[in-house]
Amino acid sequence: EPEVTQTPSHQVTQMGQEVILRCVPISNHLYFYWYRQILGQKVEFLVSFYNNEISEKSEIFDDQFSVERPDGSNFTLKIRSTKLEDSAMYFCASSYLQGALAGYTFGSGTRLTVV
Amino acid sequence: ILNVEQSPQSLHVQEGDSTNFTCSFPSSNFYALHWYRWETAKSPEALFVMTLNGDEKKKGRISATLNTKEGYSYLYIKGSQPEDSATYLCALHSTGNQFYFGTGTSLTVIP
Numbered sequence: 001e002p003e004v005t006q007t008p009s010h011q012v013t014q015m016g017q018e019v020i021l022r023c024v025p026i027s028n029h030l031y032f033y034w035y036r037q038i039l040g041q042k043v044e045f046l047v048s049f050y051n052n053e054i055s056e057k058s059e060i061f062d063d064q065f066s067v068e069r070p071d072g073s074n075f076t077l078k079i080r081s082t083k084l085e086d087s088a089m090y091f092c093a094s095s096y097l098q099g100a101l102a103g104y105t106f107g108s109g110t111r112l113t114v115v
Numbered sequence: 116i117l118n119v120e121q122s123p124q125s126l127h128v129q130e131g132d133s134t135n136f137t138c139s140f141p142s143s144n145f146y147a148l149h150w151y152r153w154e155t156a157k158s159p160e161a162l163f164v165m166t167l168n169g170d171e172k173k174k175g176r177i178s179a180t181l182n183t184k185e186g187y188s189y190l191y192i193k194g195s196q197p198e199d200s201a202t203y204l205c206a207l208h209s210t211g212n213q214f215y216f217g218t219g220t221s222l223t224v225i226p
Contacts (some may be wrong), residue, residue: 035216038139041218042216042218043216044216045213045214045215054212056146091158091159103164104149104160105161106151107158108156109158
């Protein structure tokens with residue numbers, strides 16, 4: 001069964017450094033998403049991406065964050081100047097359709113630890 | 116931000132017992148409700164997408180119902196097995212086309 005792949009599974013970075021989290025969505029999917037879950041809190045929407053541009057973003061997704069689909073297969077989340085509170089599990093998801101019946105397929109997440 | 120609540124937060128049941136848990140959401144922003152099953156260190160796995168009031172969906176021993184007027188959905192597991200142990204997440208797909216997740220119900224099935 002096709003799956004969404006995320007790398008690395010765990011990343012430790014120093015505060016102030018930049019990190020890039022990588023995702024390979026399912027190949028025929030058109031919509032891509034990043035979510036995060038801070039330990040003990042809810043899964044939160046960050047951003048959705050379609051047709052090579054951001055289609056929606058939450059208030060969490062400020063200038064510190066950016067997304068890119070550099071080569072038609074990878075979908076990356078860049079976090080600049082990381083802060084301690086950026087420590088979370090980051091999930092990538094993709095879907096073929098958008099709308100009520102769209103089944104999102106999630107990756108297994110990247111655990112980011114900022115020290 | 117829309118508030119999606121799940122209860123209970125955690126649940127321990129004996130193998131063979133049936134169980135159910137609740138997802139509550141603001142009915143005014145409803146577009147669809149998704150249920151996911153999430154095992155530690157794995158991807159959340161989609162169980163159901165529900166859109167219509169009164170919807171009932173079933174997948175093996177797991178079923179779900181939906182009441183959009185009062186803003187809740189129930190997930191039922193019949194004859195729980197140890198492999199059912201996981202966190203069950205619901206997510207409201209809002210009319211603003213965003214997903215709002217609940218905090219999940221962590222189920223442990225004791226053999």
